[in-house]
Amino acid sequence: MDLYEHQARELFADHGIVVPRAEITSSPKQAREIARRLGGRVVVKAQVKTGGRGKAGGVKLAADPAAAEITARQILGMDIKGHVVETVMLARPVDIESEFYVSYVLDRAAGTFLAIASAEGGMEIEEVAATRPEAVARVPVDPAEGVTPAVAARIADAAGLPARTVDVLVRLWDVLVREDALLVEVNPLVSTRDGQIVALDGKVTLDDNARFRQARWGDEAEAGHDPLEAAAAAKGLNYVKLDGEVGIIGNGAGLVMSTLDVVAGCGARPANFLDIGGGASAQVMADGLSVVLSDPAVRSVFVNVFGGITACDAVADGIVRALDTVRLTKPLVVRLDGNNAQRGRALLDERAHPLVEQVTTMDGAASRAAHLATTP
Amino acid sequence: MAIHLTKESKILVQGMTGGEGMKHTRRMLAAGTNVVGGVNPRKAGRTVDFDDRQVPVFGSVAEGMDATGADVTVVFVPPAFTKAAVTEAADAGIGLAVVITEGVPVHDSVAFLAHARRRGTRVIGPNCPGLISPGQSGAGIIPADITKPGRIGLVSKSGTLTYQLMYELRDIGFSTCVGIGGDPVVGTTHIDCLAAFQDDPDTDLIVLIGEIGGDAEERAAAYIRDHVTKPVVGYIAGFTAPEGRTMGHAGAIVSGSSGTARAKQQALEAAGVRVGRTPTETAREVLAVLDA
Numbered sequence: 001m002d003l004y005e006h007q008a009r010e011l012f013a014d015h016g017i018v019v020p021r022a023e024i025t026s027s028p029k030q031a032r033e034i035a036r037r038l039g040g041r042v043v044v045k046a047q048v049k050t051g052g053r054g055k056a057g058g059v060k061l062a063a064d065p066a067a068a069e070i071t072a073r074q075i076l077g078m079d080i081k082g083h084v085v086e087t088v089m090l091a092r093p094v095d096i097e098s099e100f101y102v103s104y105v106l107d108r109a110a111g112t113f114l115a116i117a118s119a120e121g122g123m124e125i126e127e128v129a130a131t132r133p134e135a136v137a138r139v140p141v142d143p144a145e146g147v148t149p150a151v152a153a154r155i156a157d158a159a160g161l162p163a164r165t166v167d168v169l170v171r172l173w174d175v176l177v178r179e180d181a182l183l184v185e186v187n188p189l190v191s192t193r194d195g196q197i198v199a200l201d202g203k204v205t206l207d208d209n210a211r212f213r214q215a216r217w218g219d220e221a222e223a224g225h226d227p228l229e230a231a232a233a234a235k236g237l238n239y240v241k242l243d244g245e246v247g248i249i250g251n252g253a254g255l256v257m258s259t260l261d262v263v264a265g266c267g268a269r270p271a272n273f274l275d276i277g278g279g280a281s282a283q284v285m286a287d288g289l290s291v292v293l294s295d296p297a298v299r300s301v302f303v304n305v306f307g308g309i310t311a312c313d314a315v316a317d318g319i320v321r322a323l324d325t326v327r328l329t330k331p332l333v334v335r336l337d338g339n340n341a342q343r344g345r346a347l348l349d350e351r352a353h354p355l356v357e358q359v360t361t362m363d364g365a366a367s368r369a370a371h372l373a374t375t376p
Numbered sequence: 377m378a379i380h381l382t383k384e385s386k387i388l389v390q391g392m393t394g395g396e397g398m399k400h401t402r403r404m405l406a407a408g409t410n411v412v413g414g415v416n417p418r419k420a421g422r423t424v425d426f427d428d429r430q431v432p433v434f435g436s437v438a439e440g441m442d443a444t445g446a447d448v449t450v451v452f453v454p455p456a457f458t459k460a461a462v463t464e465a466a467d468a469g470i471g472l473a474v475v476i477t478e479g480v481p482v483h484d485s486v487a488f489l490a491h492a493r494r495r496g497t498r499v500i501g502p503n504c505p506g507l508i509s510p511g512q513s514g515a516g517i518i519p520a521d522i523t524k525p526g527r528i529g530l531v532s533k534s535g536t537l538t539y540q541l542m543y544e545l546r547d548i549g550f551s552t553c554v555g556i557g558g559d560p561v562v563g564t565t566h567i568d569c570l571a572a573f574q575d576d577p578d579t580d581l582i583v584l585i586g587e588i589g590g591d592a593e594e595r596a597a598a599y600i601r602d603h604v605t606k607p608v609v610g611y612i613a614g615f616t617a618p619e620g621r622t623m624g625h626a627g628a629i630v631s632g633s634s635g636t637a638r639a640k641q642q643a644l645e646a647a648g649v650r651v652g653r654t655p656t657e658t659a660r661e662v663l664a665v666l667d668a
């Protein structure tokens with residue numbers, strides 16, 4: 001889960017990193033109040049979970065409280081790369097002397113965390129890395145040792161950062177480990193004219209797998225605003241809403257991703273990703289069907305199950321039971337293959353539901369579901 | 377021969393007495409796998425009945441290894457305890473730890489993988505279906521009855537896609553199939569398996585299944601170009617996945633321009649790998665290469 005800038009700022013502050021004075025609001029009127037409290041002159045920043053805010057006009061300086069209200073009104077409601085701005089953060093400007101970049105990121109290839117630091121902050125680090133790779137230091141961190149002051153000094157030295165940044169580097173590692181983050185990034189980390197090191201902007205990605213031990217983020221569900229995704233999440237289903245017309249239900253993340261591709265290859269667009277897992281019980285099948293059928297964009301549904309751990313007859317039994325509780329309103333194409341496929345198919349044939357048809361191959365079934373969804 | 381697992385392998389199961397552990401230990405035994413014991417400190421000294429087999433429960437991995445000569449452990453313990461379980465197994469000096477558990481915090485994985493590397497223990501997973509050398513042994517949850525022994529090696533991030541390909545190619549058969557897992561950080565990579573299959577005299581052809589996220593497939597492609605002389609057939613899932621959304625596996629997320637299925641397919645094809653558009657077409661490519 002990605003955090004908003006203001007949440008990242010709060011985490012940094014909790015771990016003793018200096019951040020600018022700031023407050024958030026969704027109301028232009030309150031923005032004026034906040035600006036007054038912060039001393040009049042403020043930076044108004046859109047709170048969205050995407051990059052390129054500045055270029056899109058989502059970050060602006062306001063000279064006084066009246067200007068802050070006008071600027072907040074402009075930015076609130078703005079669409080930045082598909083993200084609608086619902087909150088702005090107003091921050092007291094900082095007198096910048098120099099800007100740096102620091103982050104800890106997961107290095108998948110090495111299976112560990114990597115410190116990335118540069119004395120050229122403020123810009124997109126990918127750009128700096130592409131044009132001037134020597135300006136970006138990459139230092140692997142031994143997970144058993146962590147970032148001690150000595151390690152932090154090595155990172156600062158490699159990147160050409162002043163020794164005064166060592167304390168922030170140590171504290172930032174603390175954020176990463178204590179909060180179970182997969183990414184912490186400060187860009188820019190600035191040195192002010194009065195000699196302070198301040199985290200001006202930050203990005204934090206938390207590990208969803210660690211939620212069980214991170215009570216703080218318990219209610220911050222990632223589910224988003226899509227009502228279908230919220231309904232699916234409430235039923236414990238692994239569902240992602242997409243833009244198409246063929247509803248997809250399958251078992252196993254890889255097979256479902258593959259199913260979306262095969263449907264797309266047949267000239268239709270998948271309406272969703274839904275992985276009902278290896279078990280595929282009647283209840284889960286019924287829940288999945290009801291969520292997928294409640295999507296008004298869906299014109300046909302493709303159930304693609306490989307019977308491995310759970311044999312096909314058990315899966316077919318689940319579908320038959322689900323058909324007793326869910327009223328089918330759209331054609332259902334079922335492909336069952338794997339263990340006990342014959343028995344599974346026979347069970348569905350016996351049920352003889354007028355809207356259910358079986359195709360024995362994955363490619364053939366995808367083609368049939370795509371045809372049903374795209375034919376007027 | 378096969379890779380990482382043969383009929384000689386003696387297997388311990390950490391978490392054998394839990395629900396998933398019981399279910400899959402029973403299946404492993406039914407498939408002929410030599411499960412020599414379970415590990416649970418609170419149930420040490422007891423035995424568990426699996427149809428006609430009595431399997432002893434040991435208090436620790438070290439104790440189980442001493443008593444049975446076990447060289448592989450399969451880990452089914454819950455996510456909160458996985459780090460301790462793998463660390464214990466590595467400290468006991470086991471050769472291979474297969475971590476089935478899904479939902480392990482990444483910081484825990486990073487820590488136990490670093491520890492295992494230092495101790496010389498190979499880890500497969502976490503969040504993986506395990507591996508199987510058909511007709512010899514299976515460590516994990518890959519069904520044993522959907523294929524037969526043969527000369528194809530398979531490595532994949534995904535469980536059900538692995539089963540699909542195993543089934544489509546059941547008349548040819550497999551030396552070993554390894555599900556390396558869909559998490560951002562895993563103990564055994566595509567490259568590790570490619571290297572092992574290249575050296576395995578009983579593997580003639582390698583099937584590599586990848587999916588969106590990270591750059592493991594791109595690195596595998598570079599490795600194939602430089603080091604693999606056996607034919608490789610590939611498949612990539614996730615062409616239609618939108619940017620920034622996780623598709624089931626924690627590692628399956630396209631971020632910015634990196635990790636796309638297209639980039640992976642192109643990298644593999646540039647390394648001379650035939651890449652199928654669907655699982656079925658991938659199986660056909662395998663047959664075409666074997667017939668050539």
